Amino acid sequence: MLFTIFAILTLAGAVAAISLRNLVHSVLALTLAFAGLAAVYLLLGAQFIGLAQILVYIGAVAILIVFAILLIREAEPASPSMVVSSWVGSVVAVLVIFGTMAWAIERSAITQRATGSQAEASMQQIGNALMLRFALPLEIIGLLLTAALIGAVTIALREKGEGR
Amino acid sequence: MILAPPNTAAETADQIFVILRDWIVRHVPGGLQPIFSDLISVVAILAVFASLFAITTVLERKGLGRIQNRYGPNRVGPFGLLQPLADGIKALTKENIVPLAADQTVYVLAPVVLVVAAFSMYAVLPIGRNMALTNLDAGVLFFFAASSVMELSVFMAGWSSRNKYSLLGAMRAIAQMISYEVPLILASVTVIMAAGSLSTVTIVEKQAGYTGILPHWFILTPWGFAGFVLFMIATIAESNRSPFDLPEGESEIIAGYFTEYSGFKFALFFLGEYIGLFAMSGLGITLFLGGWGAPLSFLTWVPSYIWFFAKLLTLIAVFIWLRGTLPRLRMDQLMNFAWKFMLPMALINLVTVGVWEFLPHGVLRWLVCSVMVVVPYVLLGRGLMQGWKVERRVYKFAE
Numbered sequence: 001m002l003f004t005i006f007a008i009l010t011l012a013g014a015v016a017a018i019s020l021r022n023l024v025h026s027v028l029a030l031t032l033a034f035a036g037l038a039a040v041y042l043l044l045g046a047q048f049i050g051l052a053q054i055l056v057y058i059g060a061v062a063i064l065i066v067f068a069i070l071l072i073r074e075a076e077p078a079s080p081s082m083v084v085s086s087w088v089g090s091v092v093a094v095l096v097i098f099g100t101m102a103w104a105i106e107r108s109a110i111t112q113r114a115t116g117s118q119a120e121a122s123m124q125q126i127g128n129a130l131m132l133r134f135a136l137p138l139e140i141i142g143l144l145l146t147a148a149l150i151g152a153v154t155i156a157l158r159e160k161g162e163g164r
Numbered sequence: 165m166i167l168a169p170p171n172t173a174a175e176t177a178d179q180i181f182v183i184l185r186d187w188i189v190r191h192v193p194g195g196l197q198p199i200f201s202d203l204i205s206v207v208a209i210l211a212v213f214a215s216l217f218a219i220t221t222v223l224e225r226k227g228l229g230r231i232q233n234r235y236g237p238n239r240v241g242p243f244g245l246l247q248p249l250a251d252g253i254k255a256l257t258k259e260n261i262v263p264l265a266a267d268q269t270v271y272v273l274a275p276v277v278l279v280v281a282a283f284s285m286y287a288v289l290p291i292g293r294n295m296a297l298t299n300l301d302a303g304v305l306f307f308f309a310a311s312s313v314m315e316l317s318v319f320m321a322g323w324s325s326r327n328k329y330s331l332l333g334a335m336r337a338i339a340q341m342i343s344y345e346v347p348l349i350l351a352s353v354t355v356i357m358a359a360g361s362l363s364t365v366t367i368v369e370k371q372a373g374y375t376g377i378l379p380h381w382f383i384l385t386p387w388g389f390a391g392f393v394l395f396m397i398a399t400i401a402e403s404n405r406s407p408f409d410l411p412e413g414e415s416e417i418i419a420g421y422f423t424e425y426s427g428f429k430f431a432l433f434f435l436g437e438y439i440g441l442f443a444m445s446g447l448g449i450t451l452f453l454g455g456w457g458a459p460l461s462f463l464t465w466v467p468s469y470i471w472f473f474a475k476l477l478t479l480i481a482v483f484i485w486l487r488g489t490l491p492r493l494r495m496d497q498l499m500n501f502a503w504k505f506m507l508p509m510a511l512i513n514l515v516t517v518g519v520w521e522f523l524p525h526g527v528l529r530w531l532v533c534s535v536m537v538v539v540p541y542v543l544l545g546r547g548l549m550q551g552w553k554v555e556r557r558v559y560k561f562a563e
Contacts, residue, residue: 024323029271031316051305059312059345063338066319070331123301123362 002043010036023069031062048126174465180293181208181469205297209286216476217438220440222482231488251431258427263325266424270324275425275432278317282436284310285443288364292456292469296365303364304356307447308349311402314440315341318411321433322421333420336495337411341402343502348398348444350510351391354517355382355451364447367457377461381454386533387516390541392452394510396479399448401502403441405483407490410498445479446472505544512540 013033020026034057041050130138185204192200222237222245229236237244262271287310288303290296295540315338322334322470356362359370359382373380382388401408411420422433449455453475456468493501516536523529 022267025267025270028320030551047300047302048305051302051309054309055305055312058316059309063315063319063342066323067335070323070335 002041006036006039006043009033010040025065027062027065027069030065031058034058035063048123173465177295178293178469179355180467182290192251195327202297209291209297210283213286213439213442214435216442216473217435218252220442220480221251222247222436223480224487227402227481227484229489231485233409255428255431260428261426261504263327265326267326268325270303271424272429273326273428274317274321275436276355277320278314278436279432279439281310281313281317282439282443285440286446289443289446290365290368290450290455291446291472292467295456295469299363299365302362304352304362304367304447304451306344307364307443308352311440311444312345314436315374317436317457318421321425325424327424329417329419330421330423333411333417333423335372336417337404337421338412340404340408340498340502344398344401344408344498344506347394347502347506347510348402350507350514351395351398352451354387354391354513357514357517358382358388358521364455368450368457371454372457374461379454379457379459379461381452381457383452385520386530386537387513387520388452390509390513390537392448394506394513395448395452396445396482398506399441399444400483401498402444403437407492408498409492410495442476442480445476445483448479449475495555498550504548508544509540512536 009156010033013029013031013036017033018031034053035098038050038053038057041053044050185201185208188204189197215368225247226236226238232419237247240246240250263270273414285307288306318337318341319334322330322332322337325331355367359367360486361370371379371381374543378384378394383392402523404411410418413420420498425433449472458464458466458468458471516533519536520529521532523532
C-alpha cells in the first residue's frame with residue numbers, strides 16, 4: 001500500500017511538472033517527484049541511494065534549476081497555450097518508447113533471475129566497493145569534476161574581464 | 165524492542181522514559197503496538213523540543229538584555245517566564261495577512277515545509293541511551309538530507325511573496341546556506357572516518373569509555389577540536405544566527421525571505437529556525453561531544469538524557485553569548501570566510517584524521533596532528549589578513 005501512495009505521489013509530481021504553466025511551480029512539482037522516488041528507494045531498503053537522492057536532487061539540483069530560472073528570465077506565467085501542434089506526434093513517440101522499453105525489460109534475463117534473497121546493500125558494502133574495487137573510477141570522476149569546476153570559474157573570470 | 169530489566173536505581177532513572185513507553189504500548193492491541201510506540205516517541209520529541217524553543221526565546225531575550233545592560237522581558241509571570249505563552253497567543257490571534265500578488269499555495273506551504281524538515285532531523289538524534297527514534301544505517305546522511313530541504317523552503321517563501329526584498333533575502337540566505345553546508349558536512353566526515361559508521365547511535369557508542377577520568381570524546385583530539393569549532397561556526401551560519409544573520413537586515417532587505425509573513429506563519433519560521441539550530445547542535449553533540457555520555461567517569465550515574473540536554477543548553481548559552489558579543493559580517497566577508505578559510509581548514513582536517521588513524525597511539529600522533537591543525541590555521545589567518553590595516557579604533561564622541 002505504501003508503494004502505491006509513493007508511486008501516485010511521484011507520478012502526480014511528474015505530471016504536474018510537465019503540465020503546470022508557471023516554471024517555478026513546475027520545479028516545485030519536480031521536487032515532489034524526486035521526493036516520491038526517494039521514498040520508493042527507501043521502501044526498497046536502499047537507504048544510501050534514497051537519502052542521496054534527497055540530498056543531491058532536492059538539496060542541490062532543484063536549487064540549481066530554480067537559480068537558473070530566476071537568473072535567465074522572468075518567471076512569470078508563459079504563453080497560455082498548452083497544446084503544441086505536434087501534440088499527437090509526441091504522444092505516439094512516448095508510447096512507442098515506453099512500449100519498447102517495457103518489451104525489452106520483459107524479455108531481458110533479469111526478470112528470469114530468482115529474486116529470493118533480497119540484496120540489501122549496507123553502507124559498509126557501498127563504502128568498501130567505492131574505496132577498493134571502484135577506487136580508480138571514483139578518482140577519475142573526481143578529477144573530471146574538478147576540471148569542470150575550474151573550467152567554469154575560468155569562463156566566468158574571462159567574461160568579467162571583457163565586460164570592463 | 166525488548167530490553168533486559170534494569171538492575172539498579174540509576175539504571176531505572178536512566179531508562180525511565182523507555183520503560184514508560186513500553187508500559188503504555190503494552191496496553192494497546194497487538195497489531196497497533198509498533199505504530200503506537202513510534203507515535204509516542206514522535207509526540208514526545210515534538211513536545212520537548214517545542215517547549216525548549218519556548219524556553220530558549222525567553223532565555224535569549226533575558227540574556228541579551230543582561231549583555232546590553234537592560235532587563236529583558238519581566239512582566240508576564242514570575243521573572244517574565246510566561247512570556248512565550250503571551251507571544252504564542254499574540255501570534256495566534258493576529259490577522260492572517262497574505263499579499264494580494266503572492267502565490268497562495270506556495271506561500272502557505274513554505275513555513276510548513278520548513279518546520280517539517282526541521283523536526284524530521286530529530287528522527288536520528290540519540291537523546292539518551294536507547295532513546296533514538298530510529299537507528300538508521302545512514303543516519304548522518306538522513307540528517308543532512310532533511311536539512312537540505314530547508315533551503316528549498318527558504319526559496320519557496322522568498323519567491324512566493326512577490327516582493328523584491330523577499331526574493332533578494334531568499335537568494336542571500338540560500339547562497340549562505342549552500343556555502344556553509346560544505347564545511348559543515350566536511351567537518352562531520354572527519355568523525356564518520358574515525359568512527360567508521362554513518363549511524364548516529366554507533367558514533368555515540370564509539371565515544372564511550374574513559375581514560376583515567378577523561379572520556380573518549382572526539383573533541384579531545386586535535387582534529388576533533390578543529391572539527392567541532394568548524395562545525396559550530398557552520399551551524400550558526402546555517403541557522404542564520406548572529407554574527408551570520410545576513411539574510412535579515414532591517415536597513416538592507418528588511419526581514420529577508422519572511423518579510424511578507426505575519427502572525428502565526430512568522431512564528432512558524434521562527435520555530436523552524438530554532439528547531440533547526442537545536443537539531444544541528446544535537447548533531448554536533450552526537451558527533452563530537454560524546455552524545456549522551458557523561459563528561460567524567462565518576463558521573464555516569466546521572467541519567468543519559470540529562471547530559472544530552474545539559475550539553476544542548478550549554479551550546480545554546482554560547483550561541484546567545486556570541487549573538488550579544490560579536491558584530492555582524494558583511495556579505496563579501498561572509499563568503500570569503502566560508503570559501504577561503506572554512507573550506508581549506510575542513511579539507512586539511514580531513515587529511516589530519518587520516519594521519520591520526522594511521523599513526524600508532526602515543527605522543528607522536530598528538531604532536532603531528534596538532535601541528536597539522538595549528539600551522540594551517542595560523543598561515544591561513546595571516547594570509548587572509550594581508551592588506552588589512554588593523555589598528556585601535558579611536559572613538560571621537562563615545563569616550
